[in-house]
Amino acid sequence: MDGVIVRRVIPSDNSCLFNAVGFVMEHDQRKAPELRQVIAVAVASDPVKYNEAFLGKPNSDYCAWILNPEKWGGAIELSILSEYYGREIAAYDIQTTRCDLYGQSKGYGERVMLLYDGLHYDALAMSPSDNAPVDFDQTVFTVNSDGTIGPVEGLVLNLVKDAQRKRRFTDTANFTLRCGVCQIGFVGSKEAVQHAQATGHINFQEYN
Structure with missing residues:
Protein backbone atom coordinates (compact mmCIF):
# COMPACT_ATOMS: atom_id res chain seq x y z
CA MET A 1 0.00 0.00 0.00
CA ASP A 2 1.79 3.08 -1.28
CA GLY A 3 0.59 6.58 -0.56
CA VAL A 4 -0.63 8.96 2.11
CA ILE A 5 -4.07 9.89 3.39
CA VAL A 6 -4.89 13.48 2.56
CA ARG A 7 -7.69 15.87 3.51
CA ARG A 8 -9.27 17.45 0.45
CA VAL A 9 -10.83 20.72 1.57
CA ILE A 10 -14.36 21.33 0.29
CA PRO A 11 -15.61 24.96 0.02
CA SER A 12 -17.62 26.26 3.01
CA ASP A 13 -20.90 27.11 1.32
CA ASN A 14 -23.50 25.21 3.42
CA SER A 15 -23.35 22.34 0.91
CA CYS A 16 -20.04 20.86 2.03
CA LEU A 17 -21.54 17.48 2.96
CA PHE A 18 -23.06 17.02 -0.49
CA ASN A 19 -20.01 18.26 -2.37
CA ALA A 20 -17.69 16.13 -0.22
CA VAL A 21 -19.80 13.07 -1.03
CA GLY A 22 -19.77 14.04 -4.71
CA PHE A 23 -16.00 14.26 -4.60
CA VAL A 24 -15.35 10.89 -2.93
CA MET A 25 -17.99 9.10 -5.02
CA GLU A 26 -17.44 10.73 -8.41
CA HIS A 27 -14.47 13.14 -8.13
CA ASP A 28 -16.97 15.96 -8.63
CA GLN A 29 -17.29 18.80 -6.08
CA ARG A 30 -20.35 20.33 -7.76
CA LYS A 31 -22.91 17.62 -7.05
CA ALA A 32 -24.82 19.40 -4.27
CA PRO A 33 -27.95 20.45 -6.22
CA GLU A 34 -28.28 16.97 -7.74
CA LEU A 35 -27.71 15.13 -4.45
CA ARG A 36 -30.16 17.35 -2.59
CA GLN A 37 -32.71 16.35 -5.24
CA VAL A 38 -31.85 12.66 -4.75
CA ILE A 39 -32.52 12.99 -1.02
CA ALA A 40 -35.78 14.88 -1.47
CA VAL A 41 -37.06 12.21 -3.88
CA ALA A 42 -36.05 9.38 -1.53
CA VAL A 43 -37.76 11.02 1.45
CA ALA A 44 -40.92 11.94 -0.47
CA SER A 45 -41.24 8.40 -1.84
CA ASP A 46 -41.32 6.77 1.62
CA PRO A 47 -43.38 8.91 4.03
CA VAL A 48 -43.82 5.96 6.39
CA LYS A 49 -40.09 5.54 6.99
CA TYR A 50 -39.37 9.26 6.74
CA ASN A 51 -42.12 10.45 9.06
CA GLU A 52 -42.27 13.63 11.10
CA ALA A 53 -40.81 11.97 14.21
CA PHE A 54 -37.81 10.74 12.22
CA LEU A 55 -37.18 13.94 10.28
CA GLY A 56 -38.06 16.47 12.98
CA LYS A 57 -40.50 18.16 10.58
CA PRO A 58 -43.32 17.04 8.24
CA ASN A 59 -42.14 15.05 5.21
CA SER A 60 -43.10 17.74 2.67
CA ASP A 61 -41.51 20.48 4.78
CA TYR A 62 -38.28 18.50 5.00
CA CYS A 63 -38.19 17.97 1.21
CA ALA A 64 -38.52 21.71 0.61
CA TRP A 65 -35.96 22.42 3.34
CA GLY A 74 -26.07 15.44 8.45
CA ALA A 75 -26.74 11.83 9.45
CA ILE A 76 -30.08 11.43 7.65
CA GLU A 77 -28.61 12.66 4.39
CA LEU A 78 -25.49 10.50 4.66
CA SER A 79 -27.55 7.35 5.22
CA ILE A 80 -29.66 8.10 2.14
CA LEU A 81 -26.61 8.88 -0.01
CA SER A 82 -24.91 5.68 1.13
CA GLU A 83 -27.91 3.75 -0.15
CA TYR A 84 -28.10 5.79 -3.36
CA TYR A 85 -24.50 5.03 -4.28
CA GLY A 86 -24.46 1.50 -2.84
CA ARG A 87 -21.33 2.21 -0.81
CA GLU A 88 -20.51 2.66 2.85
CA ILE A 89 -19.78 6.21 3.98
CA ALA A 90 -17.40 6.57 6.94
CA ALA A 91 -17.59 10.00 8.63
CA TYR A 92 -14.73 10.69 11.05
CA ASP A 93 -15.34 13.26 13.80
CA ILE A 94 -12.15 15.15 14.69
CA GLN A 95 -13.19 16.20 18.20
CA LYS A 106 -26.14 -3.54 3.76
CA GLY A 107 -23.28 -5.74 2.56
CA TYR A 108 -21.75 -3.05 0.36
CA GLY A 109 -18.33 -3.93 -1.03
CA GLU A 110 -16.84 -0.43 -1.08
CA ARG A 111 -16.35 2.50 1.29
CA VAL A 112 -15.63 6.22 1.01
CA MET A 113 -14.50 8.52 3.83
CA LEU A 114 -15.28 12.03 5.07
CA LEU A 115 -13.81 14.21 7.81
CA TYR A 116 -16.08 16.30 10.07
CA ASP A 117 -14.81 19.19 12.22
CA GLY A 118 -18.04 19.98 14.08
CA LEU A 119 -19.37 22.33 11.41
CA HIS A 120 -17.85 21.29 8.11
CA TYR A 121 -17.24 18.16 6.01
CA ASP A 122 -14.11 17.58 3.95
CA ALA A 123 -13.16 14.60 1.80
CA LEU A 124 -10.49 11.99 2.62
CA ALA A 125 -8.42 10.37 -0.11
CA MET A 126 -5.34 8.24 -0.66
CA SER A 127 -2.76 10.15 -2.69
CA PRO A 128 0.62 8.99 -4.05
CA SER A 129 2.20 11.90 -2.12
CA ASP A 130 1.24 15.00 -0.13
CA ASN A 131 1.52 17.25 -3.16
CA ALA A 132 0.24 14.96 -5.92
CA PRO A 133 -2.59 16.35 -8.07
CA VAL A 134 -6.16 15.57 -7.05
CA ASP A 135 -6.55 13.53 -10.25
CA PHE A 136 -4.43 10.80 -8.68
CA ASP A 137 -6.61 10.49 -5.57
CA GLN A 138 -8.13 7.16 -4.64
CA THR A 139 -11.36 7.78 -2.75
CA VAL A 140 -13.15 4.41 -3.00
CA PHE A 141 -11.81 1.49 -0.96
CA THR A 142 -12.71 -2.21 -0.96
CA VAL A 143 -14.38 -3.52 2.19
CA ASN A 144 -12.73 -6.77 3.29
CA SER A 145 -14.51 -9.85 4.62
CA ASP A 146 -13.76 -8.68 8.18
CA GLY A 147 -15.69 -5.43 7.57
CA THR A 148 -12.58 -3.21 7.45
CA ILE A 149 -10.66 -1.59 4.61
CA GLY A 150 -7.34 -2.85 5.95
CA PRO A 151 -4.28 -0.71 6.78
CA VAL A 152 -5.92 2.39 5.27
CA GLU A 153 -8.08 2.67 8.41
CA GLY A 154 -5.00 3.07 10.60
CA LEU A 155 -3.63 5.81 8.36
CA THR A 170 -15.17 23.38 16.46
CA ASP A 171 -16.67 22.51 19.84
CA THR A 172 -20.24 23.26 18.86
CA ALA A 173 -21.53 23.00 22.45
CA ASN A 174 -19.20 25.69 23.79
CA PHE A 175 -17.89 27.78 20.92
CA THR A 176 -18.83 31.44 20.59
CA LEU A 177 -20.61 32.83 17.57
CA ARG A 178 -21.71 36.27 16.52
CA CYS A 179 -24.61 37.01 14.19
CA GLY A 180 -23.19 38.76 11.12
CA GLN A 194 -32.72 29.39 17.84
CA HIS A 195 -31.72 32.91 16.78
CA ALA A 196 -31.67 31.86 13.12
CA GLN A 197 -35.15 30.34 13.40
CA ALA A 198 -36.50 33.45 15.11
CA THR A 199 -34.94 36.03 12.79
CA GLY A 200 -34.05 34.26 9.54
CA HIS A 201 -30.42 35.38 9.99
CA ILE A 202 -27.99 32.67 8.84
CA ASN A 203 -24.71 34.56 8.63
CA PHE A 204 -22.70 33.61 11.74
CA GLN A 205 -18.99 34.09 12.45
CA GLU A 206 -16.97 32.34 15.13
CA TYR A 207 -15.11 34.64 17.49
CA ASN A 208 -13.04 34.34 20.65
Whole structure:
Protein backbone atom coordinates (compact mmCIF):
# COMPACT_ATOMS: atom_id res chain seq x y z
CA MET A 1 0.00 0.00 0.00
CA ASP A 2 1.79 3.08 -1.28
CA GLY A 3 0.59 6.58 -0.56
CA VAL A 4 -0.63 8.96 2.11
CA ILE A 5 -4.07 9.89 3.39
CA VAL A 6 -4.89 13.48 2.56
CA ARG A 7 -7.69 15.87 3.51
CA ARG A 8 -9.27 17.45 0.45
CA VAL A 9 -10.83 20.72 1.57
CA ILE A 10 -14.36 21.33 0.29
CA PRO A 11 -15.61 24.96 0.02
CA SER A 12 -17.62 26.26 3.01
CA ASP A 13 -20.90 27.11 1.32
CA ASN A 14 -23.50 25.21 3.42
CA SER A 15 -23.35 22.34 0.91
CA CYS A 16 -20.04 20.86 2.03
CA LEU A 17 -21.54 17.48 2.96
CA PHE A 18 -23.06 17.02 -0.49
CA ASN A 19 -20.01 18.26 -2.37
CA ALA A 20 -17.69 16.13 -0.22
CA VAL A 21 -19.80 13.07 -1.03
CA GLY A 22 -19.77 14.04 -4.71
CA PHE A 23 -16.00 14.26 -4.60
CA VAL A 24 -15.35 10.89 -2.93
CA MET A 25 -17.99 9.10 -5.02
CA GLU A 26 -17.44 10.73 -8.41
CA HIS A 27 -14.47 13.14 -8.13
CA ASP A 28 -16.97 15.96 -8.63
CA GLN A 29 -17.29 18.80 -6.08
CA ARG A 30 -20.35 20.33 -7.76
CA LYS A 31 -22.91 17.62 -7.05
CA ALA A 32 -24.82 19.40 -4.27
CA PRO A 33 -27.95 20.45 -6.22
CA GLU A 34 -28.28 16.97 -7.74
CA LEU A 35 -27.71 15.13 -4.45
CA ARG A 36 -30.16 17.35 -2.59
CA GLN A 37 -32.71 16.35 -5.24
CA VAL A 38 -31.85 12.66 -4.75
CA ILE A 39 -32.52 12.99 -1.02
CA ALA A 40 -35.78 14.88 -1.47
CA VAL A 41 -37.06 12.21 -3.88
CA ALA A 42 -36.05 9.38 -1.53
CA VAL A 43 -37.76 11.02 1.45
CA ALA A 44 -40.92 11.94 -0.47
CA SER A 45 -41.24 8.40 -1.84
CA ASP A 46 -41.32 6.77 1.62
CA PRO A 47 -43.38 8.91 4.03
CA VAL A 48 -43.82 5.96 6.39
CA LYS A 49 -40.09 5.54 6.99
CA TYR A 50 -39.37 9.26 6.74
CA ASN A 51 -42.12 10.45 9.06
CA GLU A 52 -42.27 13.63 11.10
CA ALA A 53 -40.81 11.97 14.21
CA PHE A 54 -37.81 10.74 12.22
CA LEU A 55 -37.18 13.94 10.28
CA GLY A 56 -38.06 16.47 12.98
CA LYS A 57 -40.50 18.16 10.58
CA PRO A 58 -43.32 17.04 8.24
CA ASN A 59 -42.14 15.05 5.21
CA SER A 60 -43.10 17.74 2.67
CA ASP A 61 -41.51 20.48 4.78
CA TYR A 62 -38.28 18.50 5.00
CA CYS A 63 -38.19 17.97 1.21
CA ALA A 64 -38.52 21.71 0.61
CA TRP A 65 -35.96 22.42 3.34
CA ILE A 66 -33.24 20.07 2.02
CA LEU A 67 -33.51 21.59 -1.47
CA ASN A 68 -32.56 24.99 -0.01
CA PRO A 69 -28.81 25.49 -0.72
CA GLU A 70 -28.45 27.35 2.60
CA LYS A 71 -29.35 24.23 4.65
CA TRP A 72 -26.78 21.80 6.02
CA GLY A 73 -26.83 18.03 5.76
CA GLY A 74 -26.07 15.44 8.45
CA ALA A 75 -26.74 11.83 9.45
CA ILE A 76 -30.08 11.43 7.65
CA GLU A 77 -28.61 12.66 4.39
CA LEU A 78 -25.49 10.50 4.66
CA SER A 79 -27.55 7.35 5.22
CA ILE A 80 -29.66 8.10 2.14
CA LEU A 81 -26.61 8.88 -0.01
CA SER A 82 -24.91 5.68 1.13
CA GLU A 83 -27.91 3.75 -0.15
CA TYR A 84 -28.10 5.79 -3.36
CA TYR A 85 -24.50 5.03 -4.28
CA GLY A 86 -24.46 1.50 -2.84
CA ARG A 87 -21.33 2.21 -0.81
CA GLU A 88 -20.51 2.66 2.85
CA ILE A 89 -19.78 6.21 3.98
CA ALA A 90 -17.40 6.57 6.94
CA ALA A 91 -17.59 10.00 8.63
CA TYR A 92 -14.73 10.69 11.05
CA ASP A 93 -15.34 13.26 13.80
CA ILE A 94 -12.15 15.15 14.69
CA GLN A 95 -13.19 16.20 18.20
CA THR A 96 -14.01 12.65 19.38
CA THR A 97 -12.05 10.65 16.71
CA ARG A 98 -15.26 8.60 16.39
CA CYS A 99 -16.16 7.02 13.06
CA ASP A 100 -19.85 6.92 12.11
CA LEU A 101 -20.33 4.28 9.42
CA TYR A 102 -23.37 4.52 7.17
CA GLY A 103 -24.58 1.50 5.20
CA GLN A 104 -22.47 -1.01 7.13
CA SER A 105 -25.29 -3.55 7.47
CA LYS A 106 -26.14 -3.54 3.76
CA GLY A 107 -23.28 -5.74 2.56
CA TYR A 108 -21.75 -3.05 0.36
CA GLY A 109 -18.33 -3.93 -1.03
CA GLU A 110 -16.84 -0.43 -1.08
CA ARG A 111 -16.35 2.50 1.29
CA VAL A 112 -15.63 6.22 1.01
CA MET A 113 -14.50 8.52 3.83
CA LEU A 114 -15.28 12.03 5.07
CA LEU A 115 -13.81 14.21 7.81
CA TYR A 116 -16.08 16.30 10.07
CA ASP A 117 -14.81 19.19 12.22
CA GLY A 118 -18.04 19.98 14.08
CA LEU A 119 -19.37 22.33 11.41
CA HIS A 120 -17.85 21.29 8.11
CA TYR A 121 -17.24 18.16 6.01
CA ASP A 122 -14.11 17.58 3.95
CA ALA A 123 -13.16 14.60 1.80
CA LEU A 124 -10.49 11.99 2.62
CA ALA A 125 -8.42 10.37 -0.11
CA MET A 126 -5.34 8.24 -0.66
CA SER A 127 -2.76 10.15 -2.69
CA PRO A 128 0.62 8.99 -4.05
CA SER A 129 2.20 11.90 -2.12
CA ASP A 130 1.24 15.00 -0.13
CA ASN A 131 1.52 17.25 -3.16
CA ALA A 132 0.24 14.96 -5.92
CA PRO A 133 -2.59 16.35 -8.07
CA VAL A 134 -6.16 15.57 -7.05
CA ASP A 135 -6.55 13.53 -10.25
CA PHE A 136 -4.43 10.80 -8.68
CA ASP A 137 -6.61 10.49 -5.57
CA GLN A 138 -8.13 7.16 -4.64
CA THR A 139 -11.36 7.78 -2.75
CA VAL A 140 -13.15 4.41 -3.00
CA PHE A 141 -11.81 1.49 -0.96
CA THR A 142 -12.71 -2.21 -0.96
CA VAL A 143 -14.38 -3.52 2.19
CA ASN A 144 -12.73 -6.77 3.29
CA SER A 145 -14.51 -9.85 4.62
CA ASP A 146 -13.76 -8.68 8.18
CA GLY A 147 -15.69 -5.43 7.57
CA THR A 148 -12.58 -3.21 7.45
CA ILE A 149 -10.66 -1.59 4.61
CA GLY A 150 -7.34 -2.85 5.95
CA PRO A 151 -4.28 -0.71 6.78
CA VAL A 152 -5.92 2.39 5.27
CA GLU A 153 -8.08 2.67 8.41
CA GLY A 154 -5.00 3.07 10.60
CA LEU A 155 -3.63 5.81 8.36
CA VAL A 156 -6.96 7.65 8.47
CA LEU A 157 -7.13 7.41 12.25
CA ASN A 158 -3.60 8.85 12.49
CA LEU A 159 -4.71 11.84 10.41
CA VAL A 160 -7.85 12.32 12.53
CA LYS A 161 -5.88 12.11 15.80
CA ASP A 162 -3.32 14.58 14.49
CA ALA A 163 -6.12 17.02 13.59
CA GLN A 164 -7.62 16.54 17.06
CA ARG A 165 -4.24 17.20 18.73
CA LYS A 166 -3.95 20.43 16.73
CA ARG A 167 -7.55 21.29 17.75
CA ARG A 168 -8.73 21.58 14.16
CA PHE A 169 -12.34 21.21 15.17
CA THR A 170 -15.17 23.38 16.46
CA ASP A 171 -16.67 22.51 19.84
CA THR A 172 -20.24 23.26 18.86
CA ALA A 173 -21.53 23.00 22.45
CA ASN A 174 -19.20 25.69 23.79
CA PHE A 175 -17.89 27.78 20.92
CA THR A 176 -18.83 31.44 20.59
CA LEU A 177 -20.61 32.83 17.57
CA ARG A 178 -21.71 36.27 16.52
CA CYS A 179 -24.61 37.01 14.19
CA GLY A 180 -23.19 38.76 11.12
CA VAL A 181 -26.45 40.67 10.68
CA CYS A 182 -27.17 42.09 14.15
CA GLN A 183 -23.83 41.34 15.91
CA ILE A 184 -25.44 39.54 18.88
CA GLY A 185 -23.15 36.95 20.49
CA PHE A 186 -24.08 33.33 21.31
CA VAL A 187 -22.48 30.39 23.08
CA GLY A 188 -22.93 27.07 21.31
CA SER A 189 -24.77 26.12 18.15
CA LYS A 190 -28.11 25.65 19.93
CA GLU A 191 -28.47 29.36 20.76
CA ALA A 192 -27.40 30.32 17.25
CA VAL A 193 -29.93 27.94 15.68
CA GLN A 194 -32.72 29.39 17.84
CA HIS A 195 -31.72 32.91 16.78
CA ALA A 196 -31.67 31.86 13.12
CA GLN A 197 -35.15 30.34 13.40
CA ALA A 198 -36.50 33.45 15.11
CA THR A 199 -34.94 36.03 12.79
CA GLY A 200 -34.05 34.26 9.54
CA HIS A 201 -30.42 35.38 9.99
CA ILE A 202 -27.99 32.67 8.84
CA ASN A 203 -24.71 34.56 8.63
CA PHE A 204 -22.70 33.61 11.74
CA GLN A 205 -18.99 34.09 12.45
CA GLU A 206 -16.97 32.34 15.13
CA TYR A 207 -15.11 34.64 17.49
CA ASN A 208 -13.04 34.34 20.65
